[in-house]
Amino acid sequence: MSEEDNKEISLECEIVPINSYPKYKNELQKKKLIIVEGKDDLYFLNYYLKHLDIMDIEVRPIGGKICSGNLEPFIKSHRNFNSLKAIGFIVDADDHNAAHEFKRLTVEIITVNNNSPIPGLELKCPDSIDEFSVNSPRIGIYVLPNNFDSGRLEDLFLNCVRGKPGMACVLPFSTCVSELDDPPRNLSKMKALAFIATQKELPRGVGGAAQHGIWDFGSSELDKLKTFILSL
Amino acid sequence: MRFQINYNIDMFFSVKIKGFRGISGLEIRDFKQFNLIVGRNGSCKTSILESLYILINPTAPDLLLKTNLFRGLDAINENNLELLFHNFDYEASILLEANMSGNDNYRVLRIKPRYGIGASIKSQIDSPNNESWDERFFQSGTIPAINGVTLESTFTDNEGKKRQYKSELLLEKEGTVFRKPSPKAYVEKSIGIYLSPEIFARVQTATQLNKVLISKRKDHILKVLRQLDPVIEDISIGLDSTVYCDLGFPKMVPINVLGSGMYKMLSVVLAIENTQGGIVLIDEIENGMSPTSLDAMWKAIIASAKEFEVQVFATSHSLECIRSLGTIAGERLEHLEDDIRVYRIEKQKESFNAIGFNINDIKVAIEKDWDLR
Numbered sequence: 114m115s116e117e118d119n120k121e122i123s124l125e126c127e128i129v130p131i132n133s134y135p136k137y138k139n140e141l142q143k144k145k146l147i148i149v150e151g152k153d154d155l156y157f158l159n160y161y162l163k164h165l166d167i168m169d170i171e172v173r174p175i176g177g178k179i180c181s182g183n184l185e186p187f188i189k190s191h192r193n194f195n196s197l198k199a200i201g202f203i204v205d206a207d208d209h210n211a212a213h214e215f216k217r218l219t220v221e222i223i224t225v226n227n228n229s230p231i232p233g234l235e236l237k238c239p240d241s242i243d244e245f246s247v248n249s250p251r252i253g254i255y256v257l258p259n260n261f262d263s264g265r266l267e268d269l270f271l272n273c274v275r276g277k278p279g280m281a282c283v284l285p286f287s288t289c290v291s292e293l294d295d296p297p298r299n300l301s302k303m304k305a306l307a308f309i310a311t312q313k314e315l316p317r318g319v320g321g322a323a324q325h326g327i328w329d330f331g332s333s334e335l336d337k338l339k340t341f342i343l344s345l
Numbered sequence: 346m347r348f349q350i351n352y353n354i355d356m357f358f359s360v361k362i363k364g365f366r367g368i369s370g371l372e373i374r375d376f377k378q379f380n381l382i383v384g385r386n387g388s389c390k391t392s393i394l395e396s397l398y399i400l401i402n403p404t405a406p407d408l409l410l411k412t413n414l415f416r417g418l419d420a421i422n423e424n425n426l427e428l429l430f431h432n433f434d435y436e437a438s439i440l441l442e443a444n445m446s447g448n449d450n451y452r453v454l455r456i457k458p459r460y461g462i463g464a465s466i467k468s469q470i471d472s473p474n475n476e477s478w479d480e481r482f483f484q485s486g487t488i489p490a491i492n493g494v495t496l497e498s499t500f501t502d503n504e505g506k507k508r509q510y511k512s513e514l515l516l517e518k519e520g521t522v523f524r525k526p527s528p529k530a531y532v533e534k535s536i537g538i539y540l541s542p543e544i545f546a547r548v549q550t551a552t553q554l555n556k557v558l559i560s561k562r563k564d565h566i567l568k569v570l571r572q573l574d575p576v577i578e579d580i581s582i583g584l585d586s587t588v589y590c591d592l593g594f595p596k597m598v599p600i601n602v603l604g605s606g607m608y609k610m611l612s613v614v615l616a617i618e619n620t621q622g623g624i625v626l627i628d629e630i631e632n633g634m635s636p637t638s639l640d641a642m643w644k645a646i647i648a649s650a651k652e653f654e655v656q657v658f659a660t661s662h663s664l665e666c667i668r669s670l671g672t673i674a675g676e677r678l679e680h681l682e683d684d685i686r687v688y689r690i691e692k693q694k695e696s697f698n699a700i701g702f703n704i705n706d707i708k709v710a711i712e713k714d715w716d717l718r
Binding site: 187190 | 705
């Protein structure tokens with residue numbers, strides 16, 4: 114990553130209007146928490162929550178695919194975790210479908226719970242992908258892009274900007290790229306970045322695209338995610 | 346060498362603390378050979394070390410006074426005795442419990458106040474010309490509510506058999522009175538040492554070093570000190586009990602001139618080497634050490650404690666200190682995986698929690714830049 118990229122990331126962090134880090138970096142300030150995988154998810158959700166005028170949810174990235182090996186230290190490192198009323202996990206389905214990722218994540222959460230990371234904390238997973246557990250904290254899992262298909266945050270982004278003028282440039286480009294001998298592993302990301310490259314301003318990634326208003330937050334593609342967030 | 350639990354050596358497995366100093370109630374489980382207790386100021390890290398220190402020999406009343414001394418308090422001032430009780434609540438006695446290795450594996454200590462007319466007032470009435478007590482009375486400005494404590498200790502062995510002892514500590518105008526366990530003397534086999542930042546300069550470093558020299562272990566000490574300053578050629582003790590270092594100059598120089606980090610390193614390693622099979626408690630372990638010396642310090646502590654089978658408890662509020670331990674542990678993961686815990690003490694309103702971090706937790710938190718403190 115170039116120095117220029119780093120500068121942009123830190124700038125984005127500074128201007129995030131809500132959910133900015135509190136005085137103590139790992140001290141949770143709100144009673145509702147959404148745990149996400151990476152910084153793009155963090156930036157997107159922070160701006161989307163602002164769009165929805167939701168102020169009582171905090172978003173924290175775990176820095177990778179969520180598993181017991183990073184979830185347990187995450188829980189232990191973040192003060193006030195045992196004061197949470199609700200926890201949402203928003204994760205990518207990646208190459209499997211949402212049900213597969215849901216099942217995988219519940220196994221990881223149960224593993225952490227069995228280790229009793231914090232006195233008094235009980236993590237109980239929902240029975241199905243569209244439910245929340247009833248314990249305190251309530252737990253819900255949303256698998257991107259739409260709680261059903263395979264894919265990731267970039268696919269949700271592409272669904273939201275479908276039909277936008279820039280997509281006309283992206284489609285032939287992605288066709289060309291996909292015919293290369295050694296095409297990009299993540300075609301969704303390639304398409305998303307190609308679409309972003311058609312814009313007047315060039316943010317970094319789909320997280321930055323949220324900051325620059327490139328996402329269509331009014332898209333019906335976000336309705337299921339919106340319902341999940343409002344139910345938290 | 347992997348540390349195996351040897352039931353002939355002293356080792357704490359867990360502790361429960363109730364009503365002691367700032368701690369209303371706290372339980373810490375799953376202690377390992379190396380235990381670093383972290384937390385913000387006021388999280389009562391030092392009080393946890395003091396509890397463990399007292400529990401090394403629960404029948405010894407003088408350990409209570411020493412904990413005040415370690416904090417730089419006047420040990421025989423009865424007003425300071427009150428500081429042992431949480432919120433000055435004498436009605437609720439102090440309760441300390443620990444699960445240890447050895448035969449007397451579960452020990453419970455209940456510390457109750459001894460009431461009576463305040464010792465200072467009594468001494469003033471009885472002996473108005475006793476200057477020292479009068480001075481103390483007027484300086485303190487408060488009437489001490491208690492003038493001593495009773496220690497009721499119970500030891501439960503592996504077969505569930507209990508033995509109970511009672512001892513007393515009284516602060517009277519004639520001086521401090523210790524009444525040792527009754528009906529018969531208790532022989533405590535556990536050994537331990539407490540290193541306080543308040544008394545590092547005053548610990549009997551020379552005496553400790555002398556033991557090491559007699560045991561022909563000087564080379565090991567020099568090897569440790571050279572990690573901080575490679576020019577040290579030799580070390581010895583003067584008749585004035587000053588520890589001198591040979592830096593290659595025409596004269597040897599007191600070790601103090603090499604900085605507080607060097608003195609700290611020497612004190613810690615000597616304490617470990619002279620507490621074989623016992624417990625070493627180190628308050629504010631990073632105190633006096635530069636961040637660049639922390640790796641060397643942890644390496645020395647781990648190597649010495651492994652060799653001499655010592656359980657180590659330390660407190661710190663330094664992120665660098667935690668990172669250094671995590672780095673050293675990560676380098677020797679196959680040897681230390683089950684030997685290290687970091688405990689963060691959280692105070693939430695009136696309750697306390699201890700969050701334990703194993704090596705994986707520490708490594709991940711360091712990688713992700715999460716603050717364990």
